[in-house]
Amino acid sequence: MKEKHYGLAIFSTLVFIFLLGPLVIISVTSFGPGTVLKFPPDGFSLKWYQNIWAVDMFPKTFVTSIIISLLGNLLALILGVPAAYALSRYHFRGRDLLNAIFLSPVLIPGIVLGFTMLKYVLVMYQLPIYAGLLVGHTVIMLPFIIRVIGSSLSNFDFSIEEAAVSLGAGRLQAFFRVVLPNIRSGIMAAVLIAFLESFNNVDISVFMTGPGISTLPIQMLTYVQNYFDPTIAAISVVLMILTGLLMFVIERLMGGLAYFTKR
Amino acid sequence: MTLLSLEQVSVAYDNHLILENFDLKLEEGKLLSLLGPSGCGKTTTLRLIAGFLEAKGGKFMFDGRDYTHLPVNKRNFGFVFQSYALFPHLSVYDNVAFGLRLRKMKEGQVKEKVLRMLDIVSLNGFEKRFPQELSGGQRQRVAIARALVIEPDLLLFDEPLSNLDANLRVTMRVEIRRLQQELGMTAVYVSHDQEECFSISDQVAIMNAGKIEQLGAPTDIYQYPKTEYVARFIGFNNFLVFDGTRQGNTGLEWTIGDYGFDVQLQAGQSTANTYKGAIRPEDLRIIPLGQLTDLQKSLSNQVPGTVKVSTYLGRSYQFEVQTALGAFTVNQEMDIPIAPGQQVMITFPADKIVMVAQ
Numbered sequence: 001m002k003e004k005h006y007g008l009a010i011f012s013t014l015v016f017i018f019l020l021g022p023l024v025i026i027s028v029t030s031f032g033p034g035t036v037l038k039f040p041p042d043g044f045s046l047k048w049y050q051n052i053w054a055v056d057m058f059p060k061t062f063v064t065s066i067i068i069s070l071l072g073n074l075l076a077l078i079l080g081v082p083a084a085y086a087l088s089r090y091h092f093r094g095r096d097l098l099n100a101i102f103l104s105p106v107l108i109p110g111i112v113l114g115f116t117m118l119k120y121v122l123v124m125y126q127l128p129i130y131a132g133l134l135v136g137h138t139v140i141m142l143p144f145i146i147r148v149i150g151s152s153l154s155n156f157d158f159s160i161e162e163a164a165v166s167l168g169a170g171r172l173q174a175f176f177r178v179v180l181p182n183i184r185s186g187i188m189a190a191v192l193i194a195f196l197e198s199f200n201n202v203d204i205s206v207f208m209t210g211p212g213i214s215t216l217p218i219q220m221l222t223y224v225q226n227y228f229d230p231t232i233a234a235i236s237v238v239l240m241i242l243t244g245l246l247m248f249v250i251e252r253l254m255g256g257l258a259y260f261t262k263r
Numbered sequence: 264m265t266l267l268s269l270e271q272v273s274v275a276y277d278n279h280l281i282l283e284n285f286d287l288k289l290e291e292g293k294l295l296s297l298l299g300p301s302g303c304g305k306t307t308t309l310r311l312i313a314g315f316l317e318a319k320g321g322k323f324m325f326d327g328r329d330y331t332h333l334p335v336n337k338r339n340f341g342f343v344f345q346s347y348a349l350f351p352h353l354s355v356y357d358n359v360a361f362g363l364r365l366r367k368m369k370e371g372q373v374k375e376k377v378l379r380m381l382d383i384v385s386l387n388g389f390e391k392r393f394p395q396e397l398s399g400g401q402r403q404r405v406a407i408a409r410a411l412v413i414e415p416d417l418l419l420f421d422e423p424l425s426n427l428d429a430n431l432r433v434t435m436r437v438e439i440r441r442l443q444q445e446l447g448m449t450a451v452y453v454s455h456d457q458e459e460c461f462s463i464s465d466q467v468a469i470m471n472a473g474k475i476e477q478l479g480a481p482t483d484i485y486q487y488p489k490t491e492y493v494a495r496f497i498g499f500n501n502f503l504v505f506d507g508t509r510q511g512n513t514g515l516e517w518t519i520g521d522y523g524f525d526v527q528l529q530a531g532q533s534t535a536n537t538y539k540g541a542i543r544p545e546d547l548r549i550i551p552l553g554q555l556t557d558l559q560k561s562l563s564n565q566v567p568g569t570v571k572v573s574t575y576l577g578r579s580y581q582f583e584v585q586t587a588l589g590a591f592t593v594n595q596e597m598d599i600p601i602a603p604g605q606q607v608m609i610t611f612p613a614d615k616i617v618m619v620a621q
């Protein structure tokens with residue numbers, strides 16, 4: 001087709017500028033030599049990138065964030081995969097209610113959830129900060145795990161599971177040998193989405209962090225309250241690159257898996 | 264020897280009874296098909312035998328043992344699904360090897376058995392392919408190989424050919440029958456397709472609303488349906504509703520008003536309460552009334568009528584004939600069809616009328 005869609009082209013360009021503009025501005029300002037965020041910057045310097053490592057709370061909270069997100073992810077998988085399986089495999093009374101309960105953390109405002117968690121997990125049950133943080137992050141990841149894996153199970157042909165059982169497999173064997181390998185891409189996607197959700201979370205973490213233990217986003221928040229130098233821009237750039245890499249790897253992985261699981 | 268027997272079994276979905284006090288027996292080495300309209304409980308019966316469904320009551324005996332509460336994976340039955348249900352993430356080889364590996368068989372032995380089975384279903388050379396790289400017929404053969412290789416005590420098929428085109432269906436059904444006979448397997452086969460069932464079975468069970476209406480050899484059922492339901496199901500579209508009997512010229516005759524019908528009963532057939540005769544459209548004969556003498560017109564087993572509709576069927580013509588006893592459908596081969604509006608005489612051959620119960 002020779003027809004040119006000028007309108008569409010202009011519109012897409014505007015959307016891109018609107019979406020990517022701030023990212024570009026942040027990236028550029030992070031290389032400025034001045035002590036305040038300035039666009040365009042007066043020169044070029046990498047000193048704010050060095051400063052990330054100098055402020056030792058940044059590397060420390062980064063590690064905490066990673067550990068909490070990974071461990072929480074694992075816990076959410078252990079709870080979420082069987083739940084998603086049961087919800088899509090069986091029709092039982094109260095299924096819709098259970099579905100709603102599992103998804104409720106996405107529907108409740110983060111602040112409310114965070115406050116409630118603070119009240120129960122930390123105040124009432126006196127869990128250590130680290131454990132409380134882990135519980136909180138497991139709770140926010142669970143709905144994403146259940147929803148994403150649930151959607152890949154919703155068009156799953158369970159007769160292949162029955163076929164495995166008829167060939168002599170036990171229920172668990174059938175699940176691990178036949179169901180799991182065929183929803184691998186769904187699980188990967190769920191893990192990635194849940195990880196990003198947890199890693200970037202502020203509203204729950206803000207209630208669950210305590211003296212000496214914090215997550216990276218909370219630490220960044222604390223930092224901008226006191227300083228206005230481009231360190232925060234530099235750290236954002238590093239996070240963008242890491243997230244981008246993660247997305248790229250998962251995308252490749254899922255693309256590869258999709259090839260094997262296509263019907 | 265009776266291998267399989269369901270005794271007074273009931274199955275319900277959410278308190279809705281699908282099978283009630285259901286009985287079924289099957290001899291070793293035979294292929295039984297379940298035939299019936301959609302929703303009559305064929306799949307339910309098959310899944311009950313496989314163990315996917317739990318019976319509410321009754322007993323399932325297999326090879327002299329009580330299988331009623333035995334889990335599916337302990338039954339050693341092969342199940343061939345309508346959707347094939349191949350494992351998408353495994354190659355043809357690994358699909359077929361699946362059941363053997365679960366039995367902890369040595370890889371060398373697995374290989375030998377898988378390759379031999381792929382040879383039997385003519386799929387040599389396809390080991391490395393994935394299910395999505397196969398045609399429908401090839402997938403079906405992998406599904407059959409996968410079920411057969413574990414040397415099951417019973418094979419269960421749920422409409423295994425319904426996703427294939429007509430030609431392939433015929434080829435595959437012959438192949439299934441050949442395999443079943445060669446390997447001496449006992450099998451239960453579900454299908455919608457009458458011709459398919461009749462052509463491959465030792466026994467056919469005609470089902471109606473969760474009950475078996477008639478069970479017998481294909482030829483028996485085809486020729487001598489016992490009930491009106493079975494008769495209608497297998498194409499006896501014409502019924503004579505008798506009102507009594509009388510002594511005719513050649514013996515006892517069944518009557519409808521003044522019309523008399525001589526009926527040749529089957530050996531051992533009881534006629535105590537059967538006052539309905541069924542006959543296929545292709546077994547009726549029609550002749551223009553004008554071609555008959557008065558003497559011929561006075562014979563039994565005849566009803567005069569008027570042709571209402573005539574339809575060309577390719578090999579023959581189908582006529583709708585309106586008579587004093589209701590409408591009848593007649594299929595007859597002829598060069599020049601009888602035109603609608605013409606007066607005709609329908610003949611009901613005595614040996615083609617089958618007495619059926621309501």
Ligand SMILES: Nc1ncnc2c1ncn2[C@@H]1O[C@H](COP(=O)(O)OP(=O)(O)OP(=O)(O)O)[C@@H](O)[C@H]1O
Nearest residue numbers: 276277281299300301302303304305306307308455
């Ligand atoms: N999972 C289920 N839950 C509730 N009712 C069911 C379920 N499966 C089947 N039924 C009902 O049980 C009855 C028998 O179903 P079944 O699948 O055995 O029929 P079928 O003879 O195999 O039909 P078809 O030829 O269409 O496959 C039907 O009325 C159906 O609606």
Ligand SMILES: [Mg+2]
Nearest residue numbers: 305306307421
């Ligand atoms: Mg069915």
